[in-house]
Amino acid sequence: MRKKMISLIVTIGLVTTLSTPIFADPLSDKLNNQKSQLEEQKSAYKKAQSVVDNIEISIEKMDADIEKIFADVHKTEVKIGETQQEIEKTKKSIQVAEANIKEEEDLFNKRMRSMYMNGVDSYLEVLLDSEGVEDLISRVENIKKIVEYDNKIIGELTVKKSKIEDQKVAxxxxKDKLVVLKTDNESKIDKLKAKKAEQNVLVIEATKQEQLYSSKIGDAEAIVNSTMKQIQTIRNNAPKYTPSRGSSSLSSSSVVAYASNFLGTPYVWGAAGPQYFDCSGFMQYVYAHFGVDISRTTYTQINDGTYVARENLQAGDLIFFGSESDPHHVGMYVGNNSYIHAPRTGDVIKISALTRSDYLTARRVK
Known part of the structure; x- marks a missing residue:
């Protein structure tokens, strides 16, 4: 009996040993296949995300270029307006000068006519009609003063008229130069708009590719959702939004809470709120609410405040993207490796994960 039991145990052990590889290999293969598919999905998603990020960055750069051109166009229009005002002032000055000259000439002609009607043909005849030496000397002095006065007035007015006319020509x-410059700038804007239209087609396609994988792997989306929950908590504890300017106390939580009130606001070139914003206009508007004055453009805001290393970022810090020679985008760090910003034409103010490759630097303004 004992021998039978031992034999049975040995037999079961052999069967188990022999059967284990039979079941282990298919399970291992299935797991490896799943891992491989997951890695492929991750890789495909990253590629799609990279395509979208690169196109988004390109559009942001073009938005920045358009903003610069718009600024140049605005400056040109201001100069054209100022020049036109100067031209109008000059025209009026010329009219006044011409009227003064005509008045003096009329006065001179009246004196000559009066002399002729009284039988005097020239200043010489006036002198010859003098009665005695004293009368002659008196007439000479008077004639001399009249002649000097006439010559002086007419000479001055003529010179003034000449100068004003030269000024008008200049x-x-x-004005012609400024009009040419404005036309050139508008031509550049048209070209940039055409390029943006081409890129928007690519954005749509890249976004479609991203959506194919976003339901399976959405690390960036998960970060944003987590950040939104945190911001909602901050908003609940922060003072309610009011349209007042420069009256609220500044803190990391309050500035983030205030900025979040504008989520969904459309991006428009050169807009500084509150119905529309560009990226730098949004930052300026938010900080102005707390009485903090920062400059208007990305190219100048990058010099505002003090430098902050990426590992030391705090909510409310301005973060910049691009290169040292071309900082083309700015947003506000809100914590949790995320930032709020006005992204680009066709988009709205939103929160994005800080995963893009063109991070440049950060500044802290207080």
Whole structure:
């Protein structure tokens, strides 16, 4: 009996030993296949995300270029307006000068006519009609003063008229240059708009590719959702939004809470709120609410405040993207490796994960 039991145990052990590889290999293969598919999905998602990020960055750069051109166009229009005002002032000055000259000439002609009607043909005849030496000397002095006065007035007015006319010619020439510059700038804007239209087609396609994988792997989306929950908590504890300017106390939580009130606001070039914003206009508007004055453009805001290393970022810090020679985008760090920003044309103010490759630097303004 004992021998039978031992034999049975040995037999079961052999069967188990022999059967284990039979079941282990298919399970291992299935797990490896799943891992491989997951890695492929991750890789495909990253590629799609990279395509979208690169196109988004390109559009942001073009938005920045358009903003610069718009600024140049605005400056040109201001100059054209100022020049036009100067031209109008010059025209009026010329009219006044011409009227003064005509008035003096009329006065001079009246004196000559009066002399002729009284039988006097010239200043010489006036002198010859003098009665005695004293009368002659008196007439000479008077005639001399009249002649000097006439010559002085007419001479001054003529010089003034000449200078004003020269000024008008110069202003007209300057105006022509400014109009040419404005036309050139508008031509550049048209070209940039055409390029943006081409890129928007690519954005749509890249976004489609991203959506194919976003339901399976959405690390960036998960970060944003987590950040939104945190911001909602901050908003609940922060003072309610009011349209007042420069009246609220500044803290990391309050500035983030205030900025979040504008989520969904459309991006528009050169807009500084509150119905529309560009990236730098949004930052300026938010900080102005707390009485903090920062400059208007990305290219100048990058010099505002003090430098902050990426590992030391705090909510409320301005973060910049691009290169040292071309910082083309700015947003506000809100914590949890995320930032709020006005992204680009066709988009709205939103929170994004801080995963893009063109991070440049950060500044802290207080």
């Amino acid at each position: 202003l007209d020439a300057e």
